[in-house]
Amino acid sequence: MADILINKKEIIAIKKLIPQERYKYFIKRICDMETLWAIYEENSFVLNEDEKENKYLYLFPHKEYVLDYISNDLEFKNCISKEIDLYKFIDEIVPKLEAKNIHSSFIFPIENGIGLNIKFRELLHDIKIEIDNNY
Numbered sequence: 001m002a003d004i005l006i007n008k009k010e011i012i013a014i015k016k017l018i019p020q021e022r023y024k025y026f027i028k029r030i031c032d033m034e035t036l037w038a039i040y041e042e043n044s045f046v047l048n049e050d051e052k053e054n055k056y057l058y059l060f061p062h063k064e065y066v067l068d069y070i071s072n073d074l075e076f077k078n079c080i081s082k083e084i085d086l087y088k089f090i091d092e093i094v095p096k097l098e099a100k101n102i103h104s105s106f107i108f109p110i111e112n113g114i115g116l117n118i119k120f121r122e123l124l125h126d127i128k129i130e131i132d133n134n135y
Helices: 008-015 019-033 063-071 086-099 120-134
Strands: 035-041 047-049 055-059 080-085 104-107 116-119
Touching (some): 008 019, 008 063, 019 035, 019 104, 035 063
Antiparallel strands (some): 035 055, 047 055
């Protein structure tokens, strides 16, 4: 798929949406482009961890959103954006993460930390529905 540029105005507008609306945007965008994006550092995906030590994979619909997110937090100063083919994510990456007891994703957080925690099972279901209904 051709790389679509996201301008600053769109980034600002989408970041104003509530997490559930950003999630809908995320699903539509990743199915349109057949790619999604994660935060990457030193040959591995960066994970978020909650107070119960559950781990979540950061996921974004476009490179520009990753770059915007990591630029606002010094914790991510050595991180980069990593493009992931949607079907590789479904067929290879999710099973590998689940084998490591990582079962959820942190979808499209913004700099105040607000994102949506979604189990991979639900995410894959929503991706399938979007693809079945629109492609």
